[in-house]
Amino acid sequence: MVKVYLSQKGIPFTEKNVSLDPQAKEELVKLGYQSTPISVIGDQRVIGFNPMRLQAALAAAGVVKT
16 A cells, blocks of 8 residues: 555655565564564654655655645
């Protein structure tokens, strides 16, 4: 859902699949998480699919206007 949301808004993103990429899994664990999705936007992290939080994080990072 996060990928669809970002794609529909035309926002570029990098997907890291922890099931296929051991380094991505290690990064996830280092962030203190064990489940996905975790969206890292600027210095904020959005856990799960939460459009309001994603929008707020994107705005705070200057990616979109509020």
